[in-house]
Structures are given as C-alpha cells and as structure tokens.
Amino acid sequence: MKIALAHDSFTQFGGAERVIEAFHEMYPEAPVFTLAINRRLKEKYKSWDIRTSWLQVFYNFIPKLQYFLPLIPLAVSSLDFSGYDLVLSSSSSFIKNVKLPKNCIHINYCHTPTRFLWSDEKYVNQEVPKVLRWLVRPMLSLMKKWDYNGAQRVNQFIANSQEVQGRIQRYYQRTSTVVYPFVDTEFWKPIKQKSDYFLIVGRLQAHKKNDLIVEIFSALGGSASGGNDSKFNLHVVGTGRQEEYLKFIAEPNIKFLGQLDDYQLREEYSGAKAVIYPQIEDFGLVPLEAAACNTPTLAYCQGGALETIIPGITGEFFESYDKEKIQQIILNWKPEKYRTEALQLQVEKFGKEKFKEKIKTETQLCASV
Numbered sequence: 372m373k374i375a376l377a378h379d380s381f382t383q384f385g386g387a388e389r390v391i392e393a394f395h396e397m398y399p400e401a402p403v404f405t406l407a408i409n410r411r412l413k414e415k416y417k418s419w420d421i422r423t424s425w426l427q428v429f430y431n432f433i434p435k436l437q438y439f440l441p442l443i444p445l446a447v448s449s450l451d452f453s454g455y456d457l458v459l460s461s462s463s464s465f466i467k468n469v470k471l472p473k474n475c476i477h478i479n480y481c482h483t484p485t486r487f488l489w490s491d492e493k494y495v496n497q498e499v500p501k502v503l504r505w506l507v508r509p510m511l512s513l514m515k516k517w518d519y520n521g522a523q524r525v526n527q528f529i530a531n532s533q534e535v536q537g538r539i540q541r542y543y544q545r546t547s548t549v550v551y552p553f554v555d556t557e558f559w560k561p562i563k564q565k566s567d568y569f570l571i572v573g574r575l576q577a578h579k580k581n582d583l584i585v586e587i588f589s590a591l592g593g594s595a596s597g598g599n600d601s602k603f604n605l606h607v608v609g610t611g612r613q614e615e616y617l618k619f620i621a622e623p624n625i626k627f628l629g630q631l632d633d634y635q636l637r638e639e640y641s642g643a644k645a646v647i648y649p650q651i652e653d654f655g656l657v658p659l660e661a662a663a664c665n666t667p668t669l670a671y672c673q674g675g676a677l678e679t680i681i682p683g684i685t686g687e688f689f690e691s692y693d694k695e696k697i698q699q700i701i702l703n704w705k706p707e708k709y710r711t712e713a714l715q716l717q718v719e720k721f722g723k724e725k726f727k728e729k730i731k732t733e734t735q736l737c738a739s740v
C-alpha cells in the first residue's frame with residue numbers, strides 16, 4: 372500500500388509531534404502533509420518529506436496560525452493525496468478534514484476533537500487578536516459544521532484516551548478504539564537525587580489553572596521561613612500568555628524556568644518532590660514522564676490524568692479547586708510514600724514499541740476491511 376501521513380501543523384513541539392515522529396519511524400518513506408511548519412522546526416525535520424499547504428506562504432510572514440482560521444478549511448482541502456491508498460493522520464484540530472481520493476482509507480489518531488469548536492469556548496478570546504474576533508466568531512458555527520462533516524469521512528478513529536473516545540462519540544457520533552500515547556522509557560529516567568521543590572510543566576494558559584497553584588505556593592512561601600529557603604518551593608516550566616501575570620503574583624519561592632529542552636526537563640522531573648497537574652487534559656503524558664523519573668503527581672481528578680495516575684501508588688487526586696484543600700495535601704506530601712517499583716511498573720504499560728504495534732494492528736485491520 373502507498374501510505375501518506377498527515378499532521379495539523381509543526382508550529383510547536385509537544386505530545387502530538389512525538390506521535391507523528393513515531394508514525395514516521397513506522398513509515399519512513401511516507402510524505403507528511405501539514406498546514407505549515409515553523410522555521411525553527413525545519414532543521415529538526417530536514418530529512419522528512421514534508422508537504423505544506425499554500426498557507427505556509429502567509430505563515431512565513433506571520434507565524435501565528437490562529438490568525439488564519441478563516442482560511443484553514445480552504446488550505447486543508449487543497450492538500451493533494453492523489454495516488455495514495457491510506458492516510459494515517461494525527462490531529463487535534465483540522466487535518467482530519469482532508470478530502471481523499473475514492474477508495475483511499477483514512478485512519479485518524481485523534482488527540483481531541485477540535486477543542487475551540489466543541490469544548491473550549493475561551494479559546495477564541497485567548498488565541499485570536501481582538502481585531503480579528505469580529506471575523507472569526509460568525510464563522511465558528513460554519514466551521515463546526517465543516518468539522519463535523521469532515522469527521523464523517525474518516526474511516527477509522529483511534530482515540531488517545533477514554534476521555535477523548537467519549538468526546539469523539541459525543542461531538543462526532545463516531546465510535547473509536549483507544550491506543551494510548553507512549554513514553555520513551557529509554558530517555559525518561561531518574562538522573563539526580565530528590566530536591567526541595569514541586570514542579571509545574573506545560574503551557575502557561577488561563578485554562579490550565581496554574582494561577583491557582585502559584586497562589587497556593589505564594590501563600591506557603593510567604594508564611595514559611597522566607598522565600599527560597601522555604602521547603603515549599605515551586606518550579607514552573609513552560610511559557611504562555613499567562614506567564615507575566617503568574618510572575619507578577621509569585622513570591623520568591625517560585626522559580627520560572629521558561630521553555631526547557633528534554634534533557635533539562637528530565638533533570639527537573641528527577642529532582643521534584645511531585646509534579647502538580649491542575650488542568651483537564653486529553654491524556655496524561657506529563658504524569659507518566661514524571662513517573663518514569665520516579666516522581667509522583669498531584670492532579671485534578673478529571674480528564675486523561677485518571678487514566679495514567681494510580682491514586683496512592685503513582686500520585687494523588689484533588690476533587691475540587693478548593694485552595695485550602697489543595698494546600699493541605701501539599702503540606703502533608705510525603706514523597707517516600709511512592710515506591711520506585713510501582714512508578715516504573717505503571718510507565719512500562721505505555722512503552723513506545725507497544726504503541727507502534729497497536730497502531731500497526733489497527734492500520735492493518737482497517738485496510739483489510
């Protein structure tokens with residue numbers, strides 16, 4: 372079979388990009404179709420056959436793909452898959468809506484149905500400039516219909532979690548199988564002794580609820596023995612629109628590290644007493660990376676984290692955003708409770724080779740129907 376790969380865009384590097392990299396390892400000769408690629412990622416993927424849409428021309432001048440939302444349906448439709456028998460796509464937004472030749476099979480690995488159309492109404496306010504919102508908002512209902520119709524053309528959905536499987540059924544009325552993303556267990560491993568800090572990892576956006584955690588640690592740092600000498604230190608890894616506000620409200624016991632590479636992040640995971648994960652995510656990759664580095668996670672008990680954290684074994688959950696209750700859990704945190712053997716056993720369930728085997732099985736099953 373002649374296979375092509377597809378990915379929404381290469382505008383940042385995260386879990387979705389790790390998935391498309393695994394697909395490319397499975398099918399190294401397959402071209403990768405995408406809306407656009409950021410200049411800083413071109414070198415990383417220079418050996419790949421990446422085929423961008425005409426939207427790349429605009430993106431080169433204004434590297435903010437969200438600014439071009441009204442053009443995205445046209446750009447997606449312009450991608451030419453002539454001559455291919457199967458397309459394996461990785462999507463959290465629009466690439467699943469590609470139009471394929473007759474008899475071409477489309478398998479979509481869905482990280483989530485397009486978030487700002489279906490489950491995150493605040494996205495437009497967070498991501499789209501005020502001057503463009505008047506244009507984008509009237510289009511949302513049309514884009515929602517376009518996204519739904521595109522989902523009906525997919526031959527097989529693979530969800531990255533049970534949480535996302537439920538959303539696919541709810542929003543698209545489509546069934547799906549679940550294949551969890553993977554953790555690179557050869558890379559993510561403990562490399563240093565535990566230190567005296569807790570850790571936040573991820574984009575610093577309002578919906579991630581990091582402000583709540585910063586407020587809690589600011590209060591703990593202010594009431595304890597003086598800022599950085601406090602045992603309630605917090606390290607914050609990541610950047611985003613809320614970064615300046617978080618820095619403004621933070622006490623000296625909170626350290627902002629910005630965007631780290633994986634080697635630096637591995638050190639942060641390894642030294643942390645716990646990762647704190649207050650957001651609702653599609654999956655729970657950060658808790659698994661942390662567990663691989665022998666670090667438990669304290670998370671909000673919704674979303675994909677429910678599928679990757681075992682309470683009392685690899686971490687704990689808090690049931691509401693009640694600051695006093697979360698603070699009490701932090702005050703009583705005992706890292707020694709979480710045994711290395713249990714943390715590693717959980718991570719092994721999400722190995723990369725297991726992921727590839729399951730994807731290949733799903734691909735073969737769908738192609739044989």
